[in-house]
Amino acid sequence: xxxxxxxxxxxxxxxxxxxxxxxxxxxxxxxxxxxxxxxxxxxxxxxxxxxxxxxxxxxxxxxxxxxxxxxxxxxxxxxxxxxxxxxxxxxxxxxxxxxxxxxxxxxxxxxxxxxxxxxxxxxxxxxxxxxxxxxxxxxxxxxxxxxxxxxxxxxxxxxxxxxxxxxxxxxxxxxxxxxxxxxxxxxxxxxxxxxxxxxxxxxxxxxxxxxxxxxxxxxxxxxxxxxxxxxxxxxxxxxxxxxxxxxxxxxxxxxxxxxxxxxxxxxxxxxxxxxxxxxxxxxxxxxxxxxxxxxxxxxxxxxxxxxxxxxxxxxxxxxxxxxxxxxxxxxxxxxxxxxxxxxxxxxxxxxxxxxxxxx
Amino acid sequence: xxxxxxxxxxxxxxxxxxxxxxxxxxxxxxxxxxxxxxxxxxxxxxxxxxxxxxxxxxxxxxxxxxxxxxxxxxxxxxxxxxxxxxxxxxxxxxxxxxxxxxxxxxxxxxxxxxxxxxxxxxxxxxxxxxxxxxxxxxxxxxxxxxxxxxxxxxxxxxxxxxxxxxxxxxxxxxxxxxxxxxxxxxxxxxxxxxxxxxxxxxxxxxxxxxxxxxxxxxxxxxxxxxxxxxxxxxxxxxxxxxxxxxxxxxxxxxxxxxxxxxxxxxxxxxxxxxxxxxxxxxxxxxxxxxxxxxxxxxxxxxxxxxxxxxxxxxxxxxxxxxxxxxxxxxxxx
Numbered sequence: 001x002x003x004x005x006x007x008x009x010x011x012x013x014x015x016x017x018x019x020x021x022x023x024x025x026x027x028x029x030x031x032x033x034x035x036x037x038x039x040x041x042x043x044x045x046x047x048x049x050x051x052x053x054x055x056x057x058x059x060x061x062x063x064x065x066x067x068x069x070x071x072x073x074x075x076x077x078x079x080x081x082x083x084x085x086x087x088x089x090x091x092x093x094x095x096x097x098x099x100x101x102x103x104x105x106x107x108x109x110x111x112x113x114x115x116x117x118x119x120x121x122x123x124x125x126x127x128x129x130x131x132x133x134x135x136x137x138x139x140x141x142x143x144x145x146x147x148x149x150x151x152x153x154x155x156x157x158x159x160x161x162x163x164x165x166x167x168x169x170x171x172x173x174x175x176x177x178x179x180x181x182x183x184x185x186x187x188x189x190x191x192x193x194x195x196x197x198x199x200x201x202x203x204x205x206x207x208x209x210x211x212x213x214x215x216x217x218x219x220x221x222x223x224x225x226x227x228x229x230x231x232x233x234x235x236x237x238x239x240x241x242x243x244x245x246x247x248x249x250x251x252x253x254x255x256x257x258x259x260x261x262x263x264x265x266x267x268x269x270x271x272x273x274x275x276x277x278x279x280x281x282x283x284x285x286x287x288x289x290x291x292x293x294x295x296x297x298x299x300x301x302x303x304x305x306x307x308x309x310x311x312x313x314x315x316x317x318x319x320x321x322x323x324x325x326x327x328x329x330x331x332x333x334x335x336x337x338x339x340x341x342x343x344x345x346x347x348x349x350x351x352x353x354x355x356x357x358x359x
Numbered sequence: 360x361x362x363x364x365x366x367x368x369x370x371x372x373x374x375x376x377x378x379x380x381x382x383x384x385x386x387x388x389x390x391x392x393x394x395x396x397x398x399x400x401x402x403x404x405x406x407x408x409x410x411x412x413x414x415x416x417x418x419x420x421x422x423x424x425x426x427x428x429x430x431x432x433x434x435x436x437x438x439x440x441x442x443x444x445x446x447x448x449x450x451x452x453x454x455x456x457x458x459x460x461x462x463x464x465x466x467x468x469x470x471x472x473x474x475x476x477x478x479x480x481x482x483x484x485x486x487x488x489x490x491x492x493x494x495x496x497x498x499x500x501x502x503x504x505x506x507x508x509x510x511x512x513x514x515x516x517x518x519x520x521x522x523x524x525x526x527x528x529x530x531x532x533x534x535x536x537x538x539x540x541x542x543x544x545x546x547x548x549x550x551x552x553x554x555x556x557x558x559x560x561x562x563x564x565x566x567x568x569x570x571x572x573x574x575x576x577x578x579x580x581x582x583x584x585x586x587x588x589x590x591x592x593x594x595x596x597x598x599x600x601x602x603x604x605x606x607x608x609x610x611x612x613x614x615x616x617x618x619x620x621x622x623x624x625x626x627x628x629x630x631x632x633x634x635x636x637x638x639x640x641x642x643x644x645x646x647x648x649x650x651x652x653x654x655x656x657x658x659x660x661x662x663x664x665x666x667x668x669x670x671x672x673x674x675x676x677x678x679x680x681x682x683x684x685x686x687x688x689x690x691x692x
Contacts, residue, residue: 062443071439177525184528187457187481270432276457276481284430321433325440328393328423 044352045295045312049319052341056323063326072322074198077211078266078273079285080314083292084218085262087310088255090293091222091235093302094150094157096259099289100282101168102142103267106135108172110268111186111277112179114193119186128193135271136264142168143260147253172279185278189271197272207269214265219307231255235302291342292317317342389419390447392649395437396426397454400558401586402618403638404452406686407476410642411450418646420447431458438462442469448649449473456528457481472652474645477636478529479661488648490662492636494529497666498536498615501634502581504668505613506544508631509579516548516611518579519570521587524557533583533615533634551577556587563587567594579611585621585633585683588614592629603628604671617669618683619690625674632670638682640664 038047056063082099089096110131113120121127142164149160180186196206222228230251233241242248270281296313298305320341324334392415399405408424415422423446427434431454441449442465449466451473453459459475463485466473472488479489509516520537523530534553541548551574554566571577571594582591595601595610602609605628614621617635624630644662651658669677678684 060444065443068440068443071436071443075436173525184525184531185455185457187460273461274432274435274455274458275460276455278431278455278458280429280454281432284428284433322436322440325425325437326444328425328441328444334426 103282116188139260139264147256494532495536619687
């Protein structure tokens with residue numbers, strides 16, 4: 001006779017399998033097997049994106065026009081860069097809410113250096129380069145401040161980055177007002193800098209080159225270096241990581257610095273495209289940045305994340321946005337549909353993880 | 360229910376055909392105008408949107424709406440989407456006047472007329488038309504009227520100047536217009552506090568509350584938008600300063616926009632003056648510009664709404680030009 005525990009184990013497996021099986025306790029049917037394969041696939045988000053686009057194509061065929069696809073591709077680049085930076089922080093089980101304020105602060109400082117209307121280096125050929133270095137330096141500096149406050153002073157990263165977000169948002173507005181007569185933004189940026197936004201070489205946009213290079217760097221960092229292993233270890237269990245000799249503080253500070261650096265690169269591309277340094281740059285995209293990372297499989301609890309996952313998350317969110325823009329729906333409809341679609345994607349992912357955990 | 364592949368394909372084809380029918384029907388109806396807002400953070404924009412849609416309908420036009428939630432980058436991307444939809448015209452309300460310039464280039468490249476509604480772009484050489492209320496001048500008229508009332512009443516005045524979001528050019532102009540008059544009347548009015556409200560209810564509440572706590576003898580208040588009237592009423596009531604004209608402790612109060620709250624407060628004698636943007640006139644200017652452009656006529660780059668100031672003394676004479684009065688009348692039938 002089969003022991004009771006064994007019977008219970010078999011029936012529990014049947015119960016779990018029965019969720020995706022039309023024949024209780026029997027082999028799953030072909031559609032159910034396909035559904036299971038899809039649900040547990042790392043490319044589920046990509047499939048959801050394609051299904052969404054296909055559904056919308058019935059109403060707005062322009063969604064698949066070459067110009068629209070090109071526009072969407074260019075649009076996702078800075079968001080993807082920002083989301084990669086945030087992924088690093090999420091992987092060590094922290095959060096960075098200040099990414100968009102880093103963008104704002106960096107862009108107005110950079111603009112004030114190179115603007116043709118009384119900029120510090122107005123008219124100088126090296127003004128764009130110095131401005132870019134300044135934006136990058138600001139990103140790293142704020143990132144390090146966040147990291148030190150979080151791990152050295154043992155403060156919750158939510159609180160630290162929320163306060164730096166508020167501080168630097170205000171500082172960006174004050175800085176802009178101090179550097180312009182209109183007070184709203186700093187324009188007249190040099191053409192050499194603006195070229196980063198939509199210019200390119202050999203038909204490849206500069207923004208795409210920057211994005212691909214950064215993505216490769218992050219991927220290699222996470223998969224081929226000791227630092228990458230440390231990041232996962234700290235995210236999964238910081239105490240165990242510390243005991244194993246991982247320099248937890250340096251890793252966390254490093255991740256925050258990277259988040260700031262990547263926010264700075266995103267700011268450079270956004271500023272070039274907007275052709276102005278504006279203190280409200282990125283103010284509304286924080287949830288998009290976090291949402292893209294989470295939908296792309298980056299765990300909010302740390303230890304898990306991939307570059308390709310973040311890319312798919314960004315693609316999904318951008319496809320949703322683009323579709324709603326093409327439909328020209330009212331605001332209430334846009335919010336409802338976008339929220340519903342993202343919720344569906346998040347719930348699907350949660351169900352998937354629950355089922356995978358059950359085996 | 361069992362369904363085979365042929366039935367599925369037939370159903371999908373029928374769905375696709377029926378889904379495209381409404382779009383075909385709409386295309387035959389006339390022009391399509393994209394109404395591209397940045398936010399609906401005040402009655403001015405909600406009513407503006409409503410007037411734009413109703414007047415478009417009167418012209419036999421269809422409207423598509425987008426809203427960027429104050430993200431200029433997103434709004435610039437939305438212009439590209441509207442170009443893909445092949446709209447015939449764009450009514451554009453930008454968040455940032457400098458950062459909106461790329462959107463003009465996108466529209467120009469597609470040969471679609473773009474009209475900036477109530478918020479012009481930074482000066483540039485691209486093709487566009489801008490409808491603008493002369494915010495600075497309207498605020499000068501408003502505060503000037505308020506100062507005249509103060510002079511008649513006599514005494515000295517301590518003022519709180521509320522400013523909106525200083526990333527918004529309209530807010531900057533209104534602030535400057537108010538300061539033009541206040542600076543010329545320093546012997547009469549002292550500006551005790553300037554509060555940047557960022558068009559945010561919580562910040563307005565907190566900023567005004569703090570200003571009154573720090574200066575309990577404030578007796579003059581200038582607001583940059585009637586969207587903040589309810590918050591102002593709340594704060595002044597809490598501070599024991601919400602009194603009508605003629606009552607002891609009345610705070611001289613100037614509003615801006617001319618919405619239904621502004622009309623109500625003027626008629627109830629809590630507000631003394633209001634600076635009004637003539638929304639109906641601005642929509643007529645915009646749609647007139649579209650018709651001229653489509654007909655191949657040249658149009659001035661800047662079309663100005665001169666606006667006006669309305670006070671308790673001139674309320675009956677001027678209220679028919681006040682868009683908020685019509686909204687109030689509709690709601691209080």
